[in-house]
Every structure is written in C-alpha cells, then in structure tokens.
Amino acid sequence: MPSEKYRITDLGEKEIIKRLLLRSQNIPFKSSFFDENFLKSLSDDAALIDFKDNYLVATSDMLTRSKHFPEEMSYSQIGKKIVTVNVSDLAAMGAETLGIILAMGLPSDLEVSKFDALIDGILQACEKYHMALIGGDTNESKELTLCGTCLGILTKDKVLMKSGAKYKDIVAVTGPLGLAAAGFIVLNTDDKKLKNLSPEVKDKVIKHALEPEAQLEKGLLLAKTGAITSATDITDGLLSEIDEIINSSGSGIGMTIYEELIPITSEVKVISHILKKNKLKMALSFGEDFQLLVTVNPDKFEEVKKDYGLYKIGHVNSSGEIRMIDKEGKTNILQPEGYEHFKKLSE
Amino acid sequence: MPSEKYRITDLGEKEIIKRLLLRSQNIPFKSSFFDENFLKSLSDDAALIDFKDNYLVATSDMLTRSKHFPEEMSYSQIGKKIVTVNVSDLAAMGAETLGIILAMGLPSDLEVSKFDALIDGILQACEKYHMALIGGDTNESKELTLCGTCLGILTKDKVLMKSGAKYKDIVAVTGPLGLAAAGFIVLNTDDKKLKNLSPEVKDKVIKHALEPEAQLEKGLLLAKTGAITSATDITDGLLSEIDEIINSSGSGIGMTIYEELIPITSEVKVISHILKKNKLKMALSFGEDFQLLVTVNPDKFEEVKKDYGLYKIGHVNSSGEIRMIDKEGKTNILQPEGYEHFKKLSE
Numbered sequence: 001m002p003s004e005k006y007r008i009t010d011l012g013e014k015e016i017i018k019r020l021l022l023r024s025q026n027i028p029f030k031s032s033f034f035d036e037n038f039l040k041s042l043s044d045d046a047a048l049i050d051f052k053d054n055y056l057v058a059t060s061d062m063l064t065r066s067k068h069f070p071e072e073m074s075y076s077q078i079g080k081k082i083v084t085v086n087v088s089d090l091a092a093m094g095a096e097t098l099g100i101i102l103a104m105g106l107p108s109d110l111e112v113s114k115f116d117a118l119i120d121g122i123l124q125a126c127e128k129y130h131m132a133l134i135g136g137d138t139n140e141s142k143e144l145t146l147c148g149t150c151l152g153i154l155t156k157d158k159v160l161m162k163s164g165a166k167y168k169d170i171v172a173v174t175g176p177l178g179l180a181a182a183g184f185i186v187l188n189t190d191d192k193k194l195k196n197l198s199p200e201v202k203d204k205v206i207k208h209a210l211e212p213e214a215q216l217e218k219g220l221l222l223a224k225t226g227a228i229t230s231a232t233d234i235t236d237g238l239l240s241e242i243d244e245i246i247n248s249s250g251s252g253i254g255m256t257i258y259e260e261l262i263p264i265t266s267e268v269k270v271i272s273h274i275l276k277k278n279k280l281k282m283a284l285s286f287g288e289d290f291q292l293l294v295t296v297n298p299d300k301f302e303e304v305k306k307d308y309g310l311y312k313i314g315h316v317n318s319s320g321e322i323r324m325i326d327k328e329g330k331t332n333i334l335q336p337e338g339y340e341h342f343k344k345l346s347e
Numbered sequence: 348m349p350s351e352k353y354r355i356t357d358l359g360e361k362e363i364i365k366r367l368l369l370r371s372q373n374i375p376f377k378s379s380f381f382d383e384n385f386l387k388s389l390s391d392d393a394a395l396i397d398f399k400d401n402y403l404v405a406t407s408d409m410l411t412r413s414k415h416f417p418e419e420m421s422y423s424q425i426g427k428k429i430v431t432v433n434v435s436d437l438a439a440m441g442a443e444t445l446g447i448i449l450a451m452g453l454p455s456d457l458e459v460s461k462f463d464a465l466i467d468g469i470l471q472a473c474e475k476y477h478m479a480l481i482g483g484d485t486n487e488s489k490e491l492t493l494c495g496t497c498l499g500i501l502t503k504d505k506v507l508m509k510s511g512a513k514y515k516d517i518v519a520v521t522g523p524l525g526l527a528a529a530g531f532i533v534l535n536t537d538d539k540k541l542k543n544l545s546p547e548v549k550d551k552v553i554k555h556a557l558e559p560e561a562q563l564e565k566g567l568l569l570a571k572t573g574a575i576t577s578a579t580d581i582t583d584g585l586l587s588e589i590d591e592i593i594n595s596s597g598s599g600i601g602m603t604i605y606e607e608l609i610p611i612t613s614e615v616k617v618i619s620h621i622l623k624k625n626k627l628k629m630a631l632s633f634g635e636d637f638q639l640l641v642t643v644n645p646d647k648f649e650e651v652k653k654d655y656g657l658y659k660i661g662h663v664n665s666s667g668e669i670r671m672i673d674k675e676g677k678t679n680i681l682q683p684e685g686y687e688h689f690k691k692l693s694e
Contacts, residue, residue, distance in 0.1 A: 147494035
C-alpha cells in the first residue's frame with residue numbers, strides 16, 4: 001500500500017496543522033457561555049476566542065532540545081526562549097499578555113541546579129513581558145521538551161491578523177533581519193575562521209541567536225494605530241511569513257520587496273563577508289529574528305513609521321507573487337523558502 | 348559540589364511544580380484588563396482566571412510515548428487520551444469545556460496513516476466532550492510527545508476546588524476504582540497466566556486502561572448542587588488525591604475511609620484472584636481511573652448520592668491522617684503512595 005510508506009516528513013508543518021484544523025471544523029459545539037462561532041481565527045499565530053468585548057488569545061509552542069536549543073544555549077536561555085516564542089505569537093496579534101502555562105518533559109537525570117536555572121529564565125521572561133506563570137505540568141521525557149501555552153487578551157477592534165493586506169499597502173518590518181542567522185552561523189563555525197571577527201560583533205549576534213526577544217510592546221502600540229492591515233511574527237524567515245500573509249488575504253495579492261531596503265546590520269554584513277555567506281539569504285530565509293512583518297495603510301505609513309520606527313521594505317502588488325527588485329533594478333520572482341520543520345530545504 | 352549530583356529524580360513531580368509556582372508569585376504583574384489578583388488558584392487541577400462573572404479555566408498536560416502510551420494503545424486511542432486527561436482536570440473543577448490546543452512532537456518517520464488515526468482520536472474526543480480544537484503546533488521530536496492545553500469556563504459560584512473539605516464531610520467517588528490498574532496488569536501479563544480469564548472481562552479492563560473517560564458531565568452536575576466542598580480527579584491514585592485534598596484544606600483535617608466501601612468491581616476482583624495481585628492496592632494506589640474524588644456536605648449527601656450515583660467511601664476526620672478501617676474493623680494509617688512521576692515506589 002503506497003500510503004503505508006507516506007511519512008510525516010513528506011508533509012510540511014503547515015500542511016499538518018491545516019489537516020488538523022480543517023477537519024476539526026465539522027465538530028458540533030455546545031456551550032452555555034459561547035456561541036458556535038466563538039472561534040475567530042484558524043490560521044493565525046494564535047487562536048482568537050470571542051469573549052464579550054474582547055478576544056481572548058491563546059497559543060501553544062513546543063520546543064525540543066535537539067531541534068531548538070543548541071548546545072551553547074544555557075538553561076536560563078532555554079527558559080527564556082520557551083516564553084519568548086509564545087509571547088511573539090501574541091505580539092503578532094497586538095495582544096496584551098496574561099500568563100503562560102508550562103508543560104515540561106524533563107530527562108530523569110537532569111540536575112536540579114540546571115532545572116533551577118531553567119526556572120530562573122522562565123520567570124525572568126515572564127517579568128520582562130508583564131505576565132504570570134499560571135500553571136505547570138512535569139513529566140519524564142527522553143529529551144528536554146518544553147511546551148508553553150500563552151494566554152493574552154485584546155479589545156476586538158485592536159486585533160492584528162494575517163489576513164487583511166490590500167493592494168498598494170506598504171510592507172514593513174519592526175527591526176533588522178539576519179542577526180539570529182548570523183549568530184547561529186558563528187556558533188557552527190570553527191573558531192579559526194572567525195579570527196578576524198571582533199568579540200563585540202561575535203557576542204552581539206550570538207546573543208540574538210540564543211536569547212531572542214519578542215516585539216510585544218511594538219505589537220501592542222501598532223495595533224492601536226489602526227494603520228496596520230495585516231501582521232505576523234518572523235519565526236520561519238521573512239519570505240515564508242510574506243507567503244503566509246499573501247495566502248491569508250484571499251484576494252490574489254502578492255508583495256514586491258526591494259533588496260536595498262532590507263534592513264541588514266553591519267554585523268551581518270561583516271559576518272557574511274568573512275564567512276562568504278549570502279547576507280540576503282540570512283535576512284530573508286533563516287528566521288528566528290522574532291521581528292514583526294506588517295502591511296500598513298499607505299496614507300498612514302509616514303506617521304506610524306515616525307512614531308514606531310518601522311522599516312519599509314516594499315509594497316503589496318496585485319501579481320500574486322513575491323517579487324524582489326535587486327540593486328541593479330532587476331525583478332526576481334522568489335519562492336517562500338523559509339525554514340519549515342520536517343521539510344528539508346535546498347541550500 | 349553536592350548540589351551538582353542532585354538530580355530531578357530526587358524530587359517528586361509535585362515538589363517540582365511547587366518550586367516553579369511559588370517562585371512565580373513574586374513577579375510584578377501589569378495589565379489593562381486584569382487586576383494583579385486575577386489568578387485564583389495555584390495548586391488546583393487547572394488555573395482559575397478571574398474574568399468578570401466567570402472563571403476562565405486553563406490546564407496543560409503533556410504525555411509521552413514511553414511513559415503514557417503503551418505499545419498496545421492505538422494511535423486513535425493516543426489521540427483520545429491526550430484530550431481526556433486534559434478534560435478530566437476541567438471536570439474536577441466543574442468547568443464546561445471550550446476547546447483544546449494541541450502541540451505535537453512527532454517522530455520524523457511517523458506514517459501519515461498513523462498521524463491521521465491520531466487526529467481521528469483527537470477529534471472524536473473533542474466531539475464527545477463538546478469542545479473545539481482551537482489550535483495546533485507541530486515539531487519534530489525523538490519520541491511522540493503530545494501537549495494539550497484545555498480551556499474551559501464556569502460561573503464563579505459553581506467552582507469545585509481542592510480546598511474546602513471540612514470535618515465530618517462525606518468522602519465519595521463517582522465510580523469504581525482499579526479498572527485501569529487491572530487493564531494495565533493484564534496487558535503486562537503473559538497470556539498463559541490469563542487462560543482462566545473470560546474475554547469479556549479482559550476486554551473490559553483493557554478498554555479502561557487504553558481508553559479512559561473523563562467525568563465531565565458529572566463534574567458539571569455536581570458543581571451545580573452546591574453540596575460539594577472539595578474535588579479532584581483521580582489520575583495518580585486515590586490515596587495520592589486524598590492527600591492533595593487534605594493538604595489543600597489547610598485546617599489539619601484528615602480522612603477516614605472504609606475498606607468495605609471502596610467500589611471494586613467483579614472484574615478487578617477476578618483479576619486480582621487469578622494473578623494474585625492485591626485488589627485494594629489496584630484501587631487505592633494505581634490511578635488512571637479518572638473518576639472524581641469529592642467531599643460532600645453531610646446534610647446534602649443523600650440527595651446528591653441519589654441523583655448522581657456517588658459512592659461513599661468515608662468521611663473527613665480531624666486527625667490530619669489518612670486512616671483506613673479494614674474489614675476486621677482495625678484502623679490502619681496509610682501513606683499517600685499514589686503513582687508520581689520521577690519517584691519510584693516500593694512494590
């Protein structure tokens with residue numbers, strides 16, 4: 001039977017989730033508190049639950065030692081990361097954080113001192129993002145596995161979603177891209193090749209890789225402007241997230257971005273030069289930067305940009321494609337080849 | 348350094364969670380929607396979030412292939428179990444289900460047909476418990492790891508909690524105990540030893556082990572009676588849960604249970620006889636039955652019992668101890684030796 005040989009590796013992560021959520025829509029729902037249309041989003045970074053004047057926002061992210069926590073990441077940084085990736089999903093929707101529940105699969109030989117460092121990191125991140133730790137569950141697991149579920153809230157008219165981008169909207173990001181990629185590349189490179197790299201640059205990019213930050217405050221402020229037509233956070237790479245926004249709009253739009261507008265810092269440029277890596281690829285395809293990607297009403301862009309420091313990278317087109325105008329002025333059609341779990345990408 | 352040798356195995360699961368939640372209480376909380384006392388429970392089966400006239404209820408449970416899904420459990424049953432264990436925590440609080448978010452760590456070689464069976468089980472359980480699948484996350488993981496986060500809701504005056512048991516309250520359970528234990532014992536026993544066991548009995552106990560059910564409806568109905576003074580679900584064994592309720596009451600109470608009142612079915616008795624296992628131990632210490640343990644106002648017990656089929660097993664005493672009156676009328680002091688992750692129990 002051919003289907004017997006069909007493995008989960010052959011599907012992408014997004015295809016898996018789609019399978020799950022699409023089939024779930026046929027379940028009859030019964031509640032004395034909510035009507036059957038209480039769920040306002042199935043393809044966003046977090047679920048939106050219609051609750052009186054508000055949306056309750058809920059999202060889960062699971063991270064595992066072998067896939068998400070490199071050797072060099074301390075237990076405190078691991079604790080911070082599980083909170084940060086969840087908060088980033090809330091930031092993408094303009095939600096205020098409420099709290100996080102942490103389910104932990106712990107190897108039985110984990111030292112208590114390391115577990116305490118993990119808790120330190122979790123609590124520091126909770127404090128940073130003004131939220132409570134509201135529950136926990138622990139289990140024994142072969143590899144360290146952390147699952148965070150973050151709850152947040154927002155008023156209905158202030159929600160940011162993946163859908164809503166319109167032709168001629170400005171495409172922008174909240175900060176520079178490629179720093180986390182540079183950090184991971186440095187971590188995976190032999191020290192000898194890095195002898196021309198200054199310790200400051202090295203430390204900065206490694207910190208971006210091992211201790212990312214969520215753009216919670218910016219998400220909240222941008223949601224209040226009323227100028228943002230769609231938004232998501234950049235976890236899987238800019239191109240992949242652009243593709244998500246295009247697919248969510250349902251109106252045949254695409255995006256045109258300009259190579260010279262992609263915000264790439266001097267650190268990323270230096271590292272790409274020393275290690276002969278493609279800096280554009282680091283900025284467009286790697287992910288883990290946790291900046292926000294937004295589309296903005298063009299009439300309001302200049303004001304929002306001034307107040308919140310957005311980086312314009314392009315505009316919404318009507319071609320249905322992702323196009324990049326390079327530095328020579330030539331148009332390139334790009335594929336959304338961001339990092340996706342389970343799918344191996346060509347180098 | 349001695350602490351370097353101190354492993355997580357040396358702590359119990361409850362000690363780990365206590366470490367985590369106690370330390371979290373010092374985090375300053377800032378919200379424009381909630382006041383800083385929004386969290387009403389830290390030691391219950393689920394978190395209670397104060398939201399206008401209601402409590403929003405949230406709980407996470409993580410299950411792993413090696414610890415929670417025996418070989419004999421089908422992928423559909425695995426899907427049902429991750430939903431059931433989460434719903435059981437809501438049932439213990441008298442909450443109505445809203446929905447579940449599922450984060451999944453999947454081995455990369457998992458066949459799609461098995462994944463689809465897993466989804467089938469998840470969706471069947473969602474339908475059974477009148478709830479929606481509201482979100483998902485997938486990752487690659489060495490072993491199959493499922494983390495469910497269940498959201499529910501209740502009106503404030505109808506909440507069941509672990510605290511609240513009073514001296515002279517009746518102690519009761521919602522159904523027979525030891526069936527899941529019997530099922531797991533049968534699964535782990537050589538077929539030759541089972542030749543005197545009827546297929547009906549075998550199938551029944553195995554079904555209890557592999558396909559447990561949450562007492563959602565009973566939890567909801569019991570909460571509405573106003574007669575229940577405390578409640579929890581029996582996941583880790585009756586004695587362990589009794590200990591939880593005693594510790595949550597904060598008033599020096601204990602419980603006296605009667606051996607002859609423990610509801611043990613004929614199937615459990617037959618299996619304990621054939622395999623020379625202690626049936627009382629199966630009922631008191633194994634867990635996984637997912638019945639509810641409640642304490643009931645003695646003036647209202649008879650009426651509640653009649654309407655909802657409760658099994659009285661004893662009463663709340665003032666000794667601070669768990670006492671069992673055996674069939675000879677002798678009093679035994681019991682230790683709360685229920686199943687706890689990370690702690691090895693003496694046989």
